[in-house]
Amino acid sequence: MAVPLLLALCLFLPPVSASLSLNPADLLLWDGVSLFSRGDWYEARDRLLGALRSLREVRGAKLRCAAQCGLRGARLEEAVLERAECLGACERLELGEPSRYRLTQETERSFHKATPYNYLQIIHYKLEELNEAAAAAFTFYLRNPHHEQIKDDVQRYRTMKGVSKQSFRDLEEPHHMVLYSRAVSLLSEGKLSNGVWRLEESLALYLSALEECRSLCEGTREQENEEHRDISEVIAEYYIQVLQCKQRCVLEGSLGQKRSRENIIISHLALLEEGYTKLEKWEAAAQITQSLLLFYPHNETILGRLSEYERTLQGRSSTKPRESIAAYVSQSLLEKKLLYYAMENLGISFQDPDLWTPEEIIPESLRETVRLEREAEEQRGADLPYEEVTVTMTPKQMNGTMRVTMDGVISKEECEALLGLAQEAAGSGEGFKDRRSPHTPHERIQSLGVRQALQMASSGSVNSSQAQLFYQTSERARVLAEVYFGTESLHFSYTHLVCRTAIEGKQEGRTDVSQPVHTDNCVLDTEEKKCWREPPAYIHRDFSGLLYLNEDFQGGNLFFTEMDGTTITAELHPSCGRLVLFSSGGENAHGVRAVTGGKQCAIELWFTKSAEHAEQTSSQSKALVRDRDEPQESTEGETTRNRRVSGRSGRETVAAGDATSSDPERPSGRTHQKRAARKFTDEL
Ligand SMILES: *[C@@H]1O[C@H](CO)[C@@H](O)[C@H](O)[C@H]1NC(C)=O
Ligand SMILES: *[C@@H]1O[C@H](CO)[C@@H](O)[C@H](O)[C@H]1NC(C)=O
Ligand SMILES: *[C@@H]1O[C@H](CO)[C@@H](O)[C@H](O)[C@H]1NC(C)=O
Numbered sequence: 001m002a003v004p005l006l007l008a009l010c011l012f013l014p015p016v017s018a019s020l021s022l023n024p025a026d027l028l029l030w031d032g033v034s035l036f037s038r039g040d041w042y043e044a045r046d047r048l049l050g051a052l053r054s055l056r057e058v059r060g061a062k063l064r065c066a067a068q069c070g071l072r073g074a075r076l077e078e079a080v081l082e083r084a085e086c087l088g089a090c091e092r093l094e095l096g097e098p099s100r101y102r103l104t105q106e107t108e109r110s111f112h113k114a115t116p117y118n119y120l121q122i123i124h125y126k127l128e129e130l131n132e133a134a135a136a137a138f139t140f141y142l143r144n145p146h147h148e149q150i151k152d153d154v155q156r157y158r159t160m161k162g163v164s165k166q167s168f169r170d171l172e173e174p175h176h177m178v179l180y181s182r183a184v185s186l187l188s189e190g191k192l193s194n195g196v197w198r199l200e201e202s203l204a205l206y207l208s209a210l211e212e213c214r215s216l217c218e219g220t221r222e223q224e225n226e227e228h229r230d231i232s233e234v235i236a237e238y239y240i241q242v243l244q245c246k247q248r249c250v251l252e253g254s255l256g257q258k259r260s261r262e263n264i265i266i267s268h269l270a271l272l273e274e275g276y277t278k279l280e281k282w283e284a285a286a287q288i289t290q291s292l293l294l295f296y297p298h299n300e301t302i303l304g305r306l307s308e309y310e311r312t313l314q315g316r317s318s319t320k321p322r323e324s325i326a327a328y329v330s331q332s333l334l335e336k337k338l339l340y341y342a343m344e345n346l347g348i349s350f351q352d353p354d355l356w357t358p359e360e361i362i363p364e365s366l367r368e369t370v371r372l373e374r375e376a377e378e379q380r381g382a383d384l385p386y387e388e389v390t391v392t393m394t395p396k397q398m399n400g401t402m403r404v405t406m407d408g409v410i411s412k413e414e415c416e417a418l419l420g421l422a423q424e425a426a427g428s429g430e431g432f433k434d435r436r437s438p439h440t441p442h443e444r445i446q447s448l449g450v451r452q453a454l455q456m457a458s459s460g461s462v463n464s465s466q467a468q469l470f471y472q473t474s475e476r477a478r479v480l481a482e483v484y485f486g487t488e489s490l491h492f493s494y495t496h497l498v499c500r501t502a503i504e505g506k507q508e509g510r511t512d513v514s515q516p517v518h519t520d521n522c523v524l525d526t527e528e529k530k531c532w533r534e535p536p537a538y539i540h541r542d543f544s545g546l547l548y549l550n551e552d553f554q555g556g557n558l559f560f561t562e563m564d565g566t567t568i569t570a571e572l573h574p575s576c577g578r579l580v581l582f583s584s585g586g587e588n589a590h591g592v593r594a595v596t597g598g599k600q601c602a603i604e605l606w607f608t609k610s611a612e613h614a615e616q617t618s619s620q621s622k623a624l625v626r627d628r629d630e631p632q633e634s635t636e637g638e639t640t641r642n643r644r645v646s647g648r649s650g651r652e653t654v655a656a657g658d659a660t661s662s663d664p665e666r667p668s669g670r671t672h673q674k675r676a677a678r679k680f681t682d683e684l
Contacts, residue, residue, distance in 0.1 A: 024100050025054040026107040029116060036119050045123045048116045055111060058101050059216070065090035066215045114143040114172065118150065130160060134167040142170055176205035180268070187275060196275035203268040207324055213252050217245035240342050243335045244350060251353050263356060265325065266295055273305075282312045283319060290321040294329040295356040337361050385483060386476065392578075399569040400560055402583035404484055407575070410473055415549045415576035418473065421466040422448065422499050422549075422601055425456065439515055442506045443595055447498045450474060451615075470497060470603070477545045477605055481581050485543065490607040491614030493541050497549075499601040500556065500592075507596045514556060515592035517565040520544045520584035520606060526565035531586025538606070540613035541584045545605040548574035553598030560590045574600065 032047030069086035071079045088098075095101050103111070110116070117140040124133035134157040141150045157163050179202035186195035250263060269292045276285035286309040292302055310319075320326075336357055339350040344363045355374065362370050384391070384406075393405035410418075425448045437443040450471050457467035474495045482490050500514055518524060521541040522531035533539050546558065551574055559571040563586050571593075572580070582588040584606065608614065 022054055022057055022095060022101070023050065025051045025058065025111070026103050028054055029107060029110065032116070033119060036123065039126075041123045041126045045120065045127065048120050048123070052116055054101075058095060061094035062091065062216060063212055065094065066218065114140050117171070118144075121150075121153065130157070130163045131167040133157065134160075134163045135169055135171055138168045139171040174206075174209055176202045176209060176264075179205065180264075184271070187271065192275055192279050196272060196279065199268060199272050199275065203265070203272070204324075206264055206268070207328065210249055210328070213249035214246040217242050217249070236342070236346070240339065240346075240348055243339055247332070247335055247339065247350075247353055263295070263354060265328070266292070266356065269325075277309075282309045283317055285309050286313065286319040287322060290319055291325045294321055294326060297358070333361060340366060385479060389480065391484075393572070398560070398572075400582075401587055402485065403560065403570075403588055404581050405572060406480060406484075406579045406581070408577050409476060409480065409547060409579040410577045412576060414469060414473065417466050417469055418497065418549050418603070419601055421453065421462060421470060422446070422497055424462045424466070425453065426499075437500065437514070440510075440512045440594065442503055442510055442512065443514060444501045444503060445498065446501075447496045449494075449496045450492075453497070473547065474603060474605055477547055477579055477581070477603070478607060480579065481543050481545060481607055484581060485583070487542075487609065489611075490543060490609060491611060493538070493606040493608040493613060494615055495603065495605045497601065497603050499599050500595045501599040502554070502595045502597050510594050510596060512594060513591055514594050517561050517589050517591040519586050519589050522584075522586055524563065524565065524586060524589055526563065529563040531563060531589075533585070538584075540608045540610050541606045542609050543581060543607040544584045544588070545579060545581045545603075545607070546574075547577075547579045547603040547605070549576055549601040549603070550599075551575040553595055553600045555594045555596040556600040557593040558590060559593065560588060563587075563589055565589060574602065 028047045028051035032044045032051060035044035035047060065087055068090055069083050071083055091098060117136040121133045121137035121140060124130070124136055134154075137150060137153050137157055141147070141154050144150060154168070158168070179198050183195045183198035183202055186198060269288050273285055273288045273292065276282075276288060286306060289302060289306045289309060293299070293306065296302060313319075332354070336352065336354075339348075339352075340362055342348045343350045344366055351373070352370070359367060386409075388408040388411075389406050390408055391404060392407045395401050395403050398405065426446055435445060437445040453462065453467040453470050456462045457464035474492065478490055478492060481487075517526075519531050519537070521539055522533040522537050524531050557571050557573050558580060560569050560582075561567055562569060582590070
């Protein structure tokens with residue numbers, strides 16, 4: 001993080017006023033941050049709001065200039081030079097010297113992640129502007145859903161008096177999304193004409209936002225070391241960058257829909273078609289269907305619907321696709337063709353953001369690669385929040401559904417530390433009793449729950465940083481399950497660290513398994529090939545996870561079977577940092593092969609969607625972990641986390657502006673956690 005560094009620069013600017021010329025967004029931002037850290041809330045608020053405004057205005061000016069300076073001129077060279085001259089003059093007039101408002105990558109990233117809103121939420125809170133605070137927090141949260149602190153903060157605002165429900169809104173929501181959501185609810189209430197009309201409005205707005213985004217792609221480009229190169233090489237490279245940027249625009253402005261990767265135009269068209277059919281406006285429906293066919297020209301279902309509408313119309317009119325959409329599709333296809341050409345012949349990389357791209361335009365030599373990438377992408381669902389983690393086996397590769405393997409979830413050192421914890425717990429005599437495996441006489445089994453580990457740490461019988469690592473690691477697995485399966489909040493149902501040891505001298509001719517085939521939330525009936533989600537199964541469990549800590553043992557493979565309990569569909573060997581996640585139902589019946597030599601250790605986790613069934617200890621464990629002063633698992637901690645101030649104990653981590661940490665309503669949730677932790681300690 002370069003924030004502290006930039007803090008040192010401390011740029012002081014005159015107060016912003018609309019009539020003055022525009023102050024550059026980055027100066028305002030970093031100035032605001034520095035005022036924030038000094039607790040100058042009013043000034044900091046003005047600077048940060050000013051930064052957001054400045055950003056919008058620069059964008060607006062650039063758009064106006066781009067629209068004003070079209071490509072004219074008889075020859076290409078002439079046209080390009082003229083446009084360059086026109087743009088330069090126009091932007092200078094509107095904004096001043098280009099270097100003034102050009103953002104560094106660092107600043108651009110901050111704006112992209114909506115960082116100013118994280119500062120603003122605290123500032124508004126300090127100024128007792130609770131509704132504004134909630135809105136700013138919510139806006140930041142939407143763009144940083146894995147940021148632990150902001151999750152807690154939003155939760156706190158929800159329970160605060162004086163914060164209205166309407167405050168939880170996205171301050172940066174594109175207007176078309178507002179209209180789209182409104183249209184969807186109107187349609188679901190059966191208000192057809194009104195809903196369709198809003199949808200049309202929203203589609204028009206989206207198309208123009210898309211055009212704006214695309215036109216901004218022709219801005220400045222990152223400069224690399226320029227060697228002596230051929231002019232066409234340089235032009236091609238720049239042109240390719242512009243095309244890639246334009247293609248990526250479909251990913252912008254679609255927060256709610258990002259995950260499904262459904263093209264926004266297509267979602268609009270599908271709803272419009274439905275609306276017009278219900279309204280029996282066949283001509284309009286046919287026109288929409290024609291537009292939809294631009295994306296999927298060979299789809300039999302859509303073609304069938306079109307001929308129905310045309311039959312109803314009895315040739316009274318001939319319909320064509322919407323012009324605006326036809327123009328967009330043909331332009332986008334042209335860009336894709338060029339990019340695939342460059343991919344094949346110039347070795348550039350191009351990740352097609354669209355799922356509708358027809359196979360014909362992909363060069364034959366690339367089809368297989370592109371298909372595999374697309375499949376992996378579809379399966380991956382969402383970007384994983386931890387850089388080191390990769391999906392190594394998709395559900396398809398594991399021959400099933402709702403099952404996935406990820407590697408790199410924890411490092412070698414972390415595996416070692418957790419194995420150390422198991423060792424220590426076993427030696428302490430408190431928990432982790434060594435017992436015969438309930439499944440086989442050839443193995444011993446030991447297990448240690450999270451809460452138990454934290455308790456032992458607080459009484460000093462195990463290493464406390466290792467116990468905390470245990471908790472943080474489970475939390476990491478929980479977040480990964482949430483993200484990968486795209487589900488609402490998951491809670492811990494139960495978590496423990498388990499080691500299975502082969503008993504020496506008792507391994508000859510073993511035919512048993514370490515754990516027989518079973519399912520985690522239903523009673524498996526292998527004869528009927530059904531699974532009954534009823535007691536005595538743990539019916540509230542929704543997802544299961546196994547995080548392996550080592551690989552130096554014999555046997556111990558995990559395998560999945562069909563519901564007959566015998567047909568094996570997938571099998572895999574554990575390794576340090578490998579996490580297998582799967583839904584807990586009959587579709588993921590599984591077992592563990594005999595451990596025939598050495599000791600296998602893993603963290604076993606079960607998650608539930610139901611808050612009532614959340615492991616009682618989990619929030620308390622969290623509190624206990626938080627309350628210790630060790631640094632947290634690093635999140636994208638922007639404001640409150642990354643500045644340390646020496647507190648009473650000399651080790652306390654507090655937010656910079658947190659002069660009033662006794663403030664009971666401070667939205668960080670810290671005080672609340674402390675209280676929970678105290679209760680927890682009392683219980684011991
Ligand atoms: C055709 O489009 C419909 C939606 O209109 C979709 O449900 C279906 O999966 C598509 N078929 C194919 C083969 O892509
Ligand atoms: C506790 O565990 C950590 C991580 O494994 C290790 O670095 C540290 O030295 C241990 N502390 C003690 C007191 O053993
Ligand atoms: C999935 O099935 C294929 C073919 O039967 C097999 O080769 C592959 O190993 C299986 N995948 C796993 C993870 O076991």
